[in-house]
Amino acid sequence: MELQDSQNLWSIEEFLFPAKITDGAIPSFIVPIKPRWAHNLFDEKLANQTIFGTQKTQLALNREAVYYKSKRGAKKLKPGVTGRILWYVSQDKDRGYTGVSAIRACSRLDEVIIGKPRDLYRLFRNLGIYEWSDIFKLTNNDENQEIMALRFSDTELFKRPVPLKQIQQILKNNSTMQSPRFIPPNTFAIIYKLGHEL
DSSP states (O other): OHHHHHHHHHHHHHHHTTOOOTTSOOOEEEEEEOHHHHHHHTOHHHHTTSSSOOSOHHHHHOSEEEEEEOSOSOTTOOTTOOEEEEEEEOOTTOOSOOSOSEEEEEEEEEEEEEEOHHHHHHHHGGGBOOOHHHHHHHTTSOTTSOEEEEEEEEEEEEEEEEEHHHHHHHHTOOOOOOSOEEEOHHHHHHHHHHHTOO
């Protein structure tokens, strides 16, 4: 019943977009993403920091997109779950970006799919920035190793990125954001509100 209730709230939130139901049990996750993927999938402010901007202009204009990742991470991030993603853009090894190591955006999580890399690539090729070689790297060059695809939509860029130090204070945890993390509704509400403050 709890899953059904969260999906009902999620559907209502879609109707109310961009408003958020902050006191409902809609699953929310912090998902780390490298700056180069973020700037091509949804973050025009990061794209403007590069010489060439986004690589796939059509994808940047889409309402929905897909992000591929390994299966490791939050146990609650699994097929059948819908909810919300707070995108944590990591520092990683990318150079030349400012405003990273922060949560920069929020999306609706429409679907979680786990499968073989080639199958997922065929299914979502037009919604992702990854090339086949990028997806193949996720599996350590093993085509039989399953990966995860996150189909998401309605991404809102934060007016003010929420930096790692502040996130750690909110979570009462000093760990770095290296894998997806499930967060309770009150934590989502705090971070979302901070992201929209000027």
